[in-house]
Amino acid sequence: MPPRANANPSTSGRVLAGLAKLSLVMRHESWRSAGRRGLTPTQAQILSILDGSPEPIGLKEVSRQMAITMGTASEAIATLVAKGLVRKTQSKSDGRAIVLALTKRGTAEAVTAADWPASLAKASEALPEPERAALLRGLIGMIRTLQEQSAVPTARMCVGCTYFRPNEYPGRPKSHHCLFIDAPIGDSDLRIDCGEMRPVAVELRPRLWSVFVNGQPLDNHGPGARRSPSKSRRTIHVST
Numbered sequence: 001m002p003p004r005a006n007a008n009p010s011t012s013g014r015v016l017a018g019l020a021k022l023s024l025v026m027r028h029e030s031w032r033s034a035g036r037r038g039l040t041p042t043q044a045q046i047l048s049i050l051d052g053s054p055e056p057i058g059l060k061e062v063s064r065q066m067a068i069t070m071g072t073a074s075e076a077i078a079t080l081v082a083k084g085l086v087r088k089t090q091s092k093s094d095g096r097a098i099v100l101a102l103t104k105r106g107t108a109e110a111v112t113a114a115d116w117p118a119s120l121a122k123a124s125e126a127l128p129e130p131e132r133a134a135l136l137r138g139l140i141g142m143i144r145t146l147q148e149q150s151a152v153p154t155a156r157m158c159v160g161c162t163y164f165r166p167n168e169y170p171g172r173p174k175s176h177h178c179l180f181i182d183a184p185i186g187d188s189d190l191r192i193d194c195g196e197m198r199p200v201a202v203e204l205r206p207r208l209w210s211v212f213v214n215g216q217p218l219d220n221h222g223p224g225a226r227r228s229p230s231k232s233r234r235t236i237h238v239s240t
């Protein structure tokens, strides 16, 4: 009998099959957990987004971050307003714009909504630390590529942050440096959604990524050059 076409899928195919299995669990658990609280997963995610947003956002930004239509976002927000979890208010910076704010109950719900399903959290914790860090690196790479194809909403990741100094300390467990906290960070500390992230200039993104992947410090003036904490917080200047 001839072998089936997918009998020996490529590594890439197997990675995607693994991600599909995880996504199934995630979807199932999100419905279960949100459903227990009388919310849909979309409504629960909107609460998390509003809670994590450094500044007030409106309907358009919610739909952009969730990668859903304005109609779907509007419907979910209307339900959250009716449930007393979200309120609409006038923007302080633009009096004509309406932004969304969590009520006290909404804030409490958002904290619960941000909890990961216990089964998935346990599976991640069961991985040895180096494997968990390697997985995080791989996921960050995939998210970055998808971001460049505009296939996912922008993520606030270290690898696109002006404060990120990759591989400043080659060979050390914490080989990178975050200029915001002015401290070394390791692969397992890399952030996917950091509130302090400031996007690096578009033309510097490929250089930052290449340094992250290839392991050469950006230049001779970063924190790795002096091997001691700096007195001031500086953003990066990268020679391309």
Ligand code: SF4
Binding pocket: 156, 157, 158, 159, 161, 162, 163, 164, 165, 177, 178, 179, 180, 181, 191, 194, 195, 196, 197, 198
């Ligand atoms: S500010 Fe946040 S995103 Fe930027 S390098 Fe530091 S931890 Fe990463």
